[in-house]
Amino acid sequence: MTTAYLEPGLAQRRSLLRSDITLAARVLPTHYPLETFIAVNPLAGLENLPFEQAVRRAGDLYGMRGTLTEQGFRDLYRAGRITDADLDRVLARRYPRLLAEPGLRFGDREVTPAELLRGDLLHGTGTPQPARRYRTSAERLAPEAARIIDAQAAKWCSAFFGSAGWAMPGRDRGFYPAWRGLAAADPTLSRRSRTGLRSVPERPEDAVLEALSDLKIGDDERAAYLQAHLTSLPGWAAHIQWCAGRGEGIDLVGYLAMRLTYEVVLLAGPKHGPVVEPQDERAPAARQRAIHLAGVWGVGEVADNDLTAAARVLAALPVGSREMVWQNAFEGHYRDGLLDALARTGEVLPSGTPHTQVVTCIDTRSEGLRRHLESLDGYETFGFAGFFAVAIRFTDLLGGASCDLCPVLIEPNHEIHEVPAAGAAGAAARRVSGVKGLAGAESAFHAAKDALAAPFTLAEAAGWAAAPLSAAKTLAPATSGRLRKRLRDLLAPQAPTELTVGALPLDQRALFAQVALTTMGLTRDFGRLVVLCGHGSTTENNPYQASLDCGACGGQAGGPNARTAAAILNQADVRDELRPLGIDIPDGTWFVAAQHDTATDRVTVLDHHLIPASHRDQVGRLQEAVASAGAALAAERSAQLPGAPRQMSPARAARHVAGRSLDWAQVYPEWGLAGNAAFLVGPRGMSQGINLQRRTFLHSYDADVDPDGSALETILTAPLVVAQWINCQYYFSAVAPEVFGAGTKTIHNVVGTAGVIAGHEGDLRLGLPWQSVAAGGRLIHEPMRLLAVVQAPLERIDMIVARNPILQRLFGNGWVSVAARGEPEQEWQRWTPSGWRSWAETTSTPEVLDKEEMVR
Numbered sequence: 001m002t003t004a005y006l007e008p009g010l011a012q013r014r015s016l017l018r019s020d021i022t023l024a025a026r027v028l029p030t031h032y033p034l035e036t037f038i039a040v041n042p043l044a045g046l047e048n049l050p051f052e053q054a055v056r057r058a059g060d061l062y063g064m065r066g067t068l069t070e071q072g073f074r075d076l077y078r079a080g081r082i083t084d085a086d087l088d089r090v091l092a093r094r095y096p097r098l099l100a101e102p103g104l105r106f107g108d109r110e111v112t113p114a115e116l117l118r119g120d121l122l123h124g125t126g127t128p129q130p131a132r133r134y135r136t137s138a139e140r141l142a143p144e145a146a147r148i149i150d151a152q153a154a155k156w157c158s159a160f161f162g163s164a165g166w167a168m169p170g171r172d173r174g175f176y177p178a179w180r181g182l183a184a185a186d187p188t189l190s191r192r193s194r195t196g197l198r199s200v201p202e203r204p205e206d207a208v209l210e211a212l213s214d215l216k217i218g219d220d221e222r223a224a225y226l227q228a229h230l231t232s233l234p235g236w237a238a239h240i241q242w243c244a245g246r247g248e249g250i251d252l253v254g255y256l257a258m259r260l261t262y263e264v265v266l267l268a269g270p271k272h273g274p275v276v277e278p279q280d281e282r283a284p285a286a287r288q289r290a291i292h293l294a295g296v297w298g299v300g301e302v303a304d305n306d307l308t309a310a311a312r313v314l315a316a317l318p319v320g321s322r323e324m325v326w327q328n329a330f331e332g333h334y335r336d337g338l339l340d341a342l343a344r345t346g347e348v349l350p351s352g353t354p355h356t357q358v359v360t361c362i363d364t365r366s367e368g369l370r371r372h373l374e375s376l377d378g379y380e381t382f383g384f385a386g387f388f389a390v391a392i393r394f395t396d397l398l399g400g401a402s403c404d405l406c407p408v409l410i411e412p413n414h415e416i417h418e419v420p421a422a423g424a425a426g427a428a429a430r431r432v433s434g435v436k437g438l439a440g441a442e443s444a445f446h447a448a449k450d451a452l453a454a455p456f457t458l459a460e461a462a463g464w465a466a467a468p469l470s471a472a473k474t475l476a477p478a479t480s481g482r483l484r485k486r487l488r489d490l491l492a493p494q495a496p497t498e499l500t501v502g503a504l505p506l507d508q509r510a511l512f513a514q515v516a517l518t519t520m521g522l523t524r525d526f527g528r529l530v531v532l533c534g535h536g537s538t539t540e541n542n543p544y545q546a547s548l549d550c551g552a553c554g555g556q557a558g559g560p561n562a563r564t565a566a567a568i569l570n571q572a573d574v575r576d577e578l579r580p581l582g583i584d585i586p587d588g589t590w591f592v593a594a595q596h597d598t599a600t601d602r603v604t605v606l607d608h609h610l611i612p613a614s615h616r617d618q619v620g621r622l623q624e625a626v627a628s629a630g631a632a633l634a635a636e637r638s639a640q641l642p643g644a645p646r647q648m649s650p651a652r653a654a655r656h657v658a659g660r661s662l663d664w665a666q667v668y669p670e671w672g673l674a675g676n677a678a679f680l681v682g683p684r685g686m687s688q689g690i691n692l693q694r695r696t697f698l699h700s701y702d703a704d705v706d707p708d709g710s711a712l713e714t715i716l717t718a719p720l721v722v723a724q725w726i727n728c729q730y731y732f733s734a735v736a737p738e739v740f741g742a743g744t745k746t747i748h749n750v751v752g753t754a755g756v757i758a759g760h761e762g763d764l765r766l767g768l769p770w771q772s773v774a775a776g777g778r779l780i781h782e783p784m785r786l787l788a789v790v791q792a793p794l795e796r797i798d799m800i801v802a803r804n805p806i807l808q809r810l811f812g813n814g815w816v817s818v819a820a821r822g823e824p825e826q827e828w829q830r831w832t833p834s835g836w837r838s839w840a841e842t843t844s845t846p847e848v849l850d851k852e853e854m855v856r
Contacts, residue, residue, distance in 0.1 A: 014205040017209060020223045024223045024230055025252055029234070036554055037544060038555045039547070041725050041732075042766060049813060050814055051815055052321070054813075061132065061227065061231045063130050063132040064735075064736035066324075067735055070121075073329075074122065077122070082329050087118050099114050104116075104306060105306045107299025107300040116313045120293060126289075127319060136232065138263050153258060153259050153262070154233060157255075160178070174249035174254070204253045204257035211257075215260070215264065229256055230252070235764030236255070236763060286311040289319075290307050293310075335787050339819055345685075353525060355379075356378060356380070358381045361535050361558060362383045362679075363673065368636060368694045369601070383699050386534050389512055393414065397428060397495070406561075407552055416501065416564055420495065421498045428496075431494065499564055499567055502571075510574050513568055514583065519715065529589070531592050532565050532592070533593075534594070534595045536549045537597060543750050570591050592622075596630075598670055603629075605622065628650075637653075638657060641657075667744075667746065674781040677695045678789055679789065680697065681716075684698075697719070703796070709796045709799060712797070723786060730768065732767060740766050740767040742765035744758070744769065789828075794829060827840070
């Protein structure tokens, strides 16, 4: 390798290089560790672009498709999920002038421009296949060298992040120094390559600069070239970017230094070509498309001038844009149906004062529980982000590392600890001792498995017990699970505990309470019992378990947040602070914490020992009610679970889903948030009585108690944004599973806490496993962008959007669509960059067309 990079101003060149790497890395998604798996939009770095442009750009970078295939859309059309009317509405909004033109002669029939375009959508050919256009020199000139670079990068990243029995030598010094000290002795490389690796610069910046010089990459194309390397293995690059600045000893500079060094030594000499590949020009011309359509329709011979006129119409819709038209029509079919159903429902007033009010997370899985619970007399439900407005750093009774229980958009500034309740110190000590003993035994077992010779000894010593246990866990998971639970309860019995809520300043506790109650619209007419119900999920042998927990709680279960919020709202001094603010909680109202297990649909009431005697009978009836509602929901969900018996009674369904959650071989324990498509903000009366099929986030909101719009602003800039991340993660895991999904669970191998790889090598997988979005080859998640449905004054929404750039990007660039109305009797309006328009309007006026075309 040369030393041409050693020149005056090296410090400045290093600084500029780091800036270029930061710029190149903007297209990478964020990849959180498995233990706190948090949904992200993998194209978040492209949200400054209209959605259609962003997916095209992503296709150039990753070689991925941004929608379903045209054939997939045509199958949906044949199934009635997309209609001619849906297509015509999209075409009318996209090409209002063209569709206003008169019909034209096409062989032996008269056709309209809309019919021609629709015919091309239904029968057209030549859809271009996605391919990476931004490629490295190795990819273009020596594909085998590019394969080796990726394999080496994946190997060393796995070694650094993995938790094998043998740690990567030199790991404590950081990734780049450790790699630099080991790479030249790698026997998998040729002698010439190993020789080239012996003179790698000590600093990673210098290694990158030297390699770029050898590869003849100029400064003006440097960021694009680095981007090509980063997007080659986007999973590892994304996780390394997340680790940077967190004391993990690795960053993108060191990662790129490794990759580029391998590229230079494997190419063995300066080789340089264009960074950007030309686009595929194989799509058929408009005239060819017209001839093809004439043949499909069998219209006979088409005159030359008529063929020219038809080609002019078809040229307006490039072949590469057809899939996005289909996408808009697919989304429109669902959205129009949802808004029609909401318009017919109107405002449903509760009959009488409810005795029990249940506040669940806005999570789509809670919609079913709320619906079944509301079918019982005296129950009213609300939806609120599952951290219940208490952003806390929580440490449980066992101690150890704390965890942040709040959305990642928020930085917790209060520590909450779980401590023994009064008089329960002995019981708490027994539980801690028992849990640590069980955990120590399990850790020892796994450590023995990782050791070089210990598995043989382990098999001799424990095989007689492990084999029957393994068989029981496989053949009778429910029975095995019950036995293990009894063992845990025997060795580590539950102990009464409480949270250190009283340590928080009174003004902070009162603020938590005010924000939570105002934002959800529960400021009056309190029931005698108010249940704050968080959620989590119980599954076995599932690296992606955190993806089924509460996104609002940072990928953790929401029970501690519910307990914290309930404790605050039960305090007399907090209630005294709320009364002058117009929130008068009656003395007879008691707040109870609970947690919904979304894998089993069982709801557990927490902190029984804190419930006063005056409310215990009502809590007992609550437990019966949530058991009934949960069983009904389990029966509803089981109809979609692969392998579940059909037509089960609620009781049998409840047993079935409980068994699935304990089955360590079950790849479909639950569907999570698959199907999510809409985010409703408004009073429950807006949607009560409608079966929303667990596809909607439901956030309670009462515009009358929020005159300044602060509560609505919180909802739109926090929970809605998190919901959009979830929506995009499911969307891209479904349409681009090879790039932004995690592949099949059946071949996953866990790499430390970083993530999973498919098989024994390769990229760290992004997104969700295939079994989270599909059953076999059938998609369960229908990939649609999120629709926000808001009942609030339109000018209030405009004011909030105007002062929040994130909403301007999401709404203005088509990542989220917005439908709103001020009052229940008003028609739905569509938010556009040019102002509100009737949702039912199917044409664009010339003065707003140009602006709206940019969004589409």
